[in-house]
Amino acid sequence: MLQEQSRLFQRLLFFADFVLVAVGWIAAFFIRFDLLRVLGVLPPPEVPPFSRYLGFLPWVLLVSSFVFWASGLYAPDRAQRLTRLIYSVAKAVGLGLLVLAATLSFYRDLYFSRLHMILFGMITPSLMVALRIALYAALRRARQRGKYRRRVLIVGAGKVGRRLEQAFRQYPWMGFEVVGFLDDHKTGPDILGTTGEAAALVDRYEAAGTPIHYVYLALPLTAAARIEHLTNALSTRLAHVCLVPDLFQFNILNSRVTDVDGLPVIHLIDEAPMEFRRFLKRVVDVVFSATVLVLAAPLMLVIAVAVKLSSPGPVFYRQERMGLNGHTFQMLKFRSMPVDAEAKTGAVWARPGEDRATPVGKFLRRTSLDELPQFINVLKGDMSVVGPRPERPVFIEQFRERVPGYMLRHKVKAGITGWAQVNGWRGDTSLEKRIEYDLYYIQHWSLKFDFKIMLMTLWKGFVNENAY
Incomplete structure (x- = not known):
């Protein structure tokens, strides 16, 4: 639900997960070998030295961190739903457990409890999801007070532009505030001018001390020349520029974006990806x-x-x-x-x-x-x-x-x-x-x-x- 685009936030979230993995590993040990024995849920096991499990923790942290990054857990995705958040965390932890179990099979000097691994696989994602929900709640309260907001200008008031505005309103916790639209053919109270005025409008807001942080170009692909002109004009400003091509003119199916050697590729008609x-x-x-x-x-x-x-x-x-x-x-x-x-x-x-x-x-x-x-x-x-x-x-x-x-x-x-x-x-x-x-x-x-x-x-x- 909450993946901030700022590198600082991604790093903080990464190190927080680093700590939670360690907490989950240690907590799973004491629940398995102490708490369950005291409660009489399981017969008294042969308790291995805690120092052995603790000594293996650096490897657990290394594997988990690598898998979390590789699985895209920290990729910018500011519009996640709760179900998507849980799925992303569960997938990352699940992959981490598979890699960890495979590597532990080569460590013959120490038998690792299967129940410990199961508990670790339950505790860690629960803590990670709880952390993200808590951060979401705190950030939402802060944005309700006007903090950490990002002003957005949308170029193109067509179907895609309006849908984009609706998405920002649907996820207010993201902190995106649409200041208005630019369009060459439409009029209305939220139309601030024509597309050619984009750079001047960004400058005007910058001078007023209320800078526009994002400019979204929601234009059809037939407007390639205009998109190029706007990109060149805005490249000398500090606002982030994002392209949301109007593909509704096509009969798209299973659309998605991939890359070929760094070149973005938009799939207009494709088989549904295996997920x-x-x-x-x-x-x-x-x-x-x-x-x-x-x-x-x-x-x-x-x-x-x-x-x-x-x-x-x-x-x-x-x-x-x-x-x-x-x-x-x-x-x-x-x-x-x-x-x-x-x-x-x-x-x-x-x-x-x-x-x-x-x-x-x-x-x-x-x-x-x-x-x-x-x-x-x-x-x-x-x-x-x-x-x-x-x-x-x-x-x-x-x-x-x-x-x-x-x-x-x-x-x-x-x-x-x-x-x-x-x-x-x-x-x-x-x-x-x-x-x-x-x-x-x-x-x-x-x-x-x-x-x-x-x-x-x-x-x-x-x-x-x-x-x-």
Whole structure:
């Protein structure tokens, strides 16, 4: 939640964490070998000399400090939420424990208590999070009294500029005070002039003793010449200059910024990066799919028998679909049509009133029970429980040029259910609306959103008038 950009603050926070690691290591020793024994929680252990654990503390501090820096714990990030703060600290401490445990395995002269390590891994991040929350509270009170505030001028009062101002208001503890905007086309009480007046305005505030600390250039990329002019003009002033390019003119997806040998690279359309939340999504997929397959096994057996008796042919129907990054896979369904249903017509889009399905198949399609085997695809990693529905490559070739942004849906794993499906956009409905809902899901994805869609599927996603 609180990562100040000033180097002094970063160094103070680093040394404070240095002390907290030492406190956590020592506290874990006395809790493990003294407190738990006195309370009778654990049988009396063989207590090693405290001097041995203390003698190893310099190595613990060295490893922890290196891992904390390498994991980006002290990188400037002034707009962290509490959940993000906890995640950052937990990740840094977790990596530190892994490195520490690996190095301790080579130290054969001393056996380190596993419970001590667990306690150390609980106490240290708790202290680090508590320190940051306390600093946040103190800084917030100070900024409410007008201290440590940073005046901001935003060049560009468009969508990005207004969103930037809203973010500063959402996080008042950051201490950013927007003095106003500069814009060539808009007017209003907070428009202080045109973009060409940026340097003069900075000088005017400097002379008045209320300097502008940050100038944010929230301009479209088409204004490259103006951005260059403003950068050159402001380079002779003390204000920090930040570029926030207006990318809303593009259909961006999973945008992020990386660097190539120091050159900033903005990813406009990219696959979602592998992060801890994505790992949790995969865990949820595996656990949920395995549970469904176990609980639904009797029902699936009954369906398999019904399919086998309804018409000659296999129980399962395998169909090529396109998933993440354009990779194709064989999607499983309970067979709902005769084996040769598309022998003469080829691939046909399912439409109302079609009579290709068997009597059992019609019921399975109406209730979406034919989709149950796709949980096997989820276990294999071809699909996710929630995501855009996968389509057949033959239809994708027809849609990719006709529907803007169609191929962006392949930047995440396909799903059994999705935001478009629970809102009724399935079957022979508007393809444009379906893509709109799919892209909304990808751009606003979260585990909470996934659970919401799963609950909506249970409530109204199985039986649908557009399922045929």
